[in-house]
Amino acid sequence: MTTCSDCHRPAVKPVGTRNYCDEHLLALYATFTSPALAHVGYGITDGAYVRCTSCNATWQGVTGDRCWWCQRSYAVMLEHQADLVTQPPDLDPDMADAVINARMAAWADRLWRAVLAGIIDERQAQRALTQQMKKAA
Numbered sequence: 103m104t105t106c107s108d109c110h111r112p113a114v115k116p117v118g119t120r121n122y123c124d125e126h127l128l129a130l131y132a133t134f135t136s137p138a139l140a141h142v143g144y145g146i147t148d149g150a151y152v153r154c155t156s157c158n159a160t161w162q163g164v165t166g167d168r169c170w171w172c173q174r175s176y177a178v179m180l181e182h183q184a185d186l187v188t189q190p191p192d193l194d195p196d197m198a199d200a201v202i203n204a205r206m207a208a209w210a211d212r213l214w215r216a217v218l219a220g221i222i223d224e225r226q227a228q229r230a231l232t233q234q235m236k237k238a239a
């Protein structure tokens with residue numbers, strides 16, 4: 103049987119010239135994972151199935167598979183977040199300018215954070231802001 107190049111337990115998968123056990127394969131993947139995708143789990147062997155490290159979904163596959171359920175919920179979450187964040191703040195013509203300015207500034211800040219987090223791109227943020235500026239003018 104092939105053994106892990108790091109710990110000599112049974113290997114589940116070769117990567118390049120090395121072989122990896124469950125644990126070391128996941129550790130290797132973790133080093134490749136961008137922070138934005140950190141909560142998308144991987145399957146690890148659990149009896150006849152693999153089980154997601156993040157949401158516990160099970161499916162028939164091999165250790166190291168990206169979890170479809172996590173990826174799907176991540177995609178849905180991103181779409182939802184993008185909708186939420188590009189929604190302009192509630193403004194009322196009766197509000198004091200200072201209040202309106204503060205709300206707009208807070209919103210611009212949220213948009214910018216969403217750009218940094220990769221939820222929307224800069225063009226989407228600019229478009230949302232420009233539309234709102236036109237409305238306000």
Ligand SMILES: [Zn+2]
Nearest residue numbers: 106109123126
């Ligand atoms: Zn190992």
Ligand SMILES: [Zn+2]
Nearest residue numbers: 154157169172
């Ligand atoms: Zn999952």
